[in-house]
Amino acid sequence: MQRIYILDQDKRFAARLGHVLAGQCPKYHFLSVGSPEEMTAFCEEIGQSAQALIYTASQFPSWSPDPALNVLYMREKPNLKDLYGSELTHDLAETVASYHSEVEEAEADDSGSATSIYRLAGAGAVKASLETLLAGHTVEEDDPGFKTCLLYAPCPGRAAEHVWERLLAVELDKGRRIIGLPLTPPHLFKGPSLLLSNAPADRANLATLLMRLEYDELAAADILPYLVPTRQGCLSLAPSSGADDINEVKPEVLLRLLKLMQSALQNSSEETSLFIFASGLANSRIRKLLPYCDELITLTDPEGVQNDAWSAVLNAMLSDLPAGRRHRELWEEN
Numbered sequence: 001m002q003r004i005y006i007l008d009q010d011k012r013f014a015a016r017l018g019h020v021l022a023g024q025c026p027k028y029h030f031l032s033v034g035s036p037e038e039m040t041a042f043c044e045e046i047g048q049s050a051q052a053l054i055y056t057a058s059q060f061p062s063w064s065p066d067p068a069l070n071v072l073y074m075r076e077k078p079n080l081k082d083l084y085g086s087e088l089t090h091d092l093a094e095t096v097a098s099y100h101s102e103v104e105e106a107e108a109d110d111s112g113s114a115t116s117i118y119r120l121a122g123a124g125a126v127k128a129s130l131e132t133l134l135a136g137h138t139v140e141e142d143d144p145g146f147k148t149c150l151l152y153a154p155c156p157g158r159a160a161e162h163v164w165e166r167l168l169a170v171e172l173d174k175g176r177r178i179i180g181l182p183l184t185p186p187h188l189f190k191g192p193s194l195l196l197s198n199a200p201a202d203r204a205n206l207a208t209l210l211m212r213l214e215y216d217e218l219a220a221a222d223i224l225p226y227l228v229p230t231r232q233g234c235l236s237l238a239p240s241s242g243a244d245d246i247n248e249v250k251p252e253v254l255l256r257l258l259k260l261m262q263s264a265l266q267n268s269s270e271e272t273s274l275f276i277f278a279s280g281l282a283n284s285r286i287r288k289l290l291p292y293c294d295e296l297i298t299l300t301d302p303e304g305v306q307n308d309a310w311s312a313v314l315n316a317m318l319s320d321l322p323a324g325r326r327h328r329e330l331w332e333e334n
Contacts, residue, residue, distance in 0.1 A: 004130070005039050006032045007055035008074070008119075017054075019300070020123040022329040025130070028052075029327050032311075036063045052134060054126065056119055072126070072133055074119040146266040148258070150276045150289060152317070153299040154310055160279060163299050163330050168234070168275065177272045179227065179265060180236030182206065183254065185246050185280045205238035206246075213253050213260075220263035246281060251288040258289055283313065290320040296327045 006021075008014040014032035022030050033039040039053075052070040065071050117129045151167075153160035168178055183206075209226050212218060227235040246254075258276070265272050276293070278286050290296065296317060300310055318327060 003029045003031060004052040004054065006030055007034075007036065007039060007053060007060070008032070009034055009056070009059045017123060017126065019329070021127060021130075024123060024127050028130075029329065036060060052130075054130070070133055071115060072130055073116045074126075075116060076119050146262075146268065146272050146274075147294040148262060148274045148276065148292065149295040149297055150278050150286070150293045151297050151299075152281075152286065153279045154313065155300075160299050164275075164277070167297070167330065171273050172234075175271065177268070177270045178234040179261070179272060179274045180230075180234060181258070181261060181274060181276045182237060182239040183246055183281050183285075184239075184277045209237065210249050210253060210257065213256055214250070218260060220260050223257075223260050223264050247285065249285075251285045254285055255288050255292070258292055262292070283316065286317065287320045290317060291322055293321070294325055296321050296325070297330060298327070299330045 006014040006018050008017075011032055011034040014034070018030035018032045021028070031039075052072070053065050054072045054074060055065070056074045056076060058076050115129075115133060117125055151164060153163075171178055205226075209223070226237055228238050230236055261274060265274060276289065278289070298314065298317075300314075321327060
């Protein structure tokens with residue numbers, strides 16, 4: 001998946017723009033950074049250079065991007081007071097009308113360029129310019145017959161469950177078989193409803209299986225009886241009930257479980273997606289699993305997560321995701 005950096009000194013603005021664009025352009029992965037140095041450090045950490053850049057050039061007058069990069073320049077609109085001085089307070093309506101007239105003329109002058117856009121033009125305009133800029137530079141990817149996806153939201157809750165619900169519904173519409181592996185701690189895992197089952201409460205569940213894996217040598221076929229049908233025709237390991245703490249399980253045991261499930265499912269004649277629900281799982285355990293995943297799917301809310309803290313966590317995850325594997329960032333629809 002092509003990585004596109006959004007470089008802007010206002011990291012909150014860059015993060016929000018990235019979140020909206022991620023929803024409108026799912027074939028790209030958007031990363032927000034506040035300085036060229038941060039972008040360089042990020043590229044070095046994940047071992048992959050940037051392929052495209054959206055940045056506000058006036059904020060970094062002494063820096064120029066690599067000529068090999070596809071660059072979409074964001075230009076800041078002039079300040080009204082700088083243009084009109086005291087007239088702004090005397091006749092606001094006339095001043096604003098005159099200002100917008102000048103802006104429209106400037107945009108008309110730039111209409112033939114796909115590499116420059118006003119910074120506050122809106123995500124839709126940015127998307128249109130970006131797609132024109134990158135036309136012919138991207139390759140559509142087909143879903144493999146079997147894939148493993150790790151789902152993570154730093155703020156798990158109803159919003160995350162709704163987004164996961166939509167994601168699974170899309171996979172079902174494609175005709176894929178859905179298998180759920182709920183590794184989110186029990187007190188945080190409420191669904192999504194596509195994975196809710198009618199299995200009796202005393203049915204052997206994830207906790208029972210993990211206990212066996214701790215002490216017994218199991219074969220891939222031993223995993224299949226633990227999968228229960230859900231109300232929507234999916235299959236899932238029954239989530240642990242009660243206060244079992246998944247973060248007390250050794251990372252090696254979780255990895256053994258994942259490998260056994262993959263061995264049991266990957267030769268199926270049906271196209272199959274194995275979804276690991278990992279919100280609330282300790283980072284040390286997530287990073288143990290990521291090298292064996294085909295895709296990392298994250299949901300972040302810029303209002304609920306400190307951007308710098310989340311960037312550090314995401315950077316660490318991406319460093320464990322093998323080169324060529326995908327990362328998608330989803331968002332909550334209002």
